[in-house]
Amino acid sequence: MTEPVLVDQTFLLRDDVVAIARELIGMLLIVKNQSVVKAGIIAETEAYAGITDKASHAYGGRRTIRTETLYRAGGTVYVYLCYGVHHLFNIVTNQENIPHAVLIRGILPVNEKAIPENFRDEFEAWKGIANGPGKLTKKLGIRASHNASMLNSDAIWLYKFPEYHPVEIVKTSRIGVDYAGEDAYLPYRFYARQYKPAKI
């Protein structure tokens, strides 16, 4: 595998959050906690399209302490606690005040050879797959304190493989959003065919 490069975050400022969710498949997520580096290849995502999306925390323009992070500029990290137990990791997209976000739902492990050189000494590998939004944050050590931080600054980085050849990507409806009425059927979820999601 060729050396990954830090992503140019301007693609996160675009308006088409669903397209961005699809493009994030195959990118490399790196998390550093106190001299420990963990990483994974993004394999499953979901788009949340802001004020018009009944499944979004920001539906109807709702602004609370929690959702304030969603209104920041693309590239902001949105972490929230779900069911009082699981931290869920999102990447905010679009311009400031437009609360779009992509939920990262699954990652695959990555070989040390594919880790950027500057992280390799502190890299710790893990096995299996993290096929669930709560599982991957636990694997990578993403916590509530990461909420509202910026990607590519000091804790969470997004890289891409320049010669990555897109695998077949499955498009389907989102998981666990029955409360969203007809919006629960929107095809806003993506996953790589070779990866096995927990829920089909």
Add this chain to the structure above:
DNA sequence: ACACCGATTATCT
């Protein structure tokens, strides 16, 4: 102050 609920997961059958 208090009741309800959830962008889930593990553990059953």
Add this chain to the structure above:
DNA sequence: GATAATCGGTGTA
């Protein structure tokens, strides 16, 4: 496939 566990966020008052 069905269901219990679990607790901070949120709305209502």
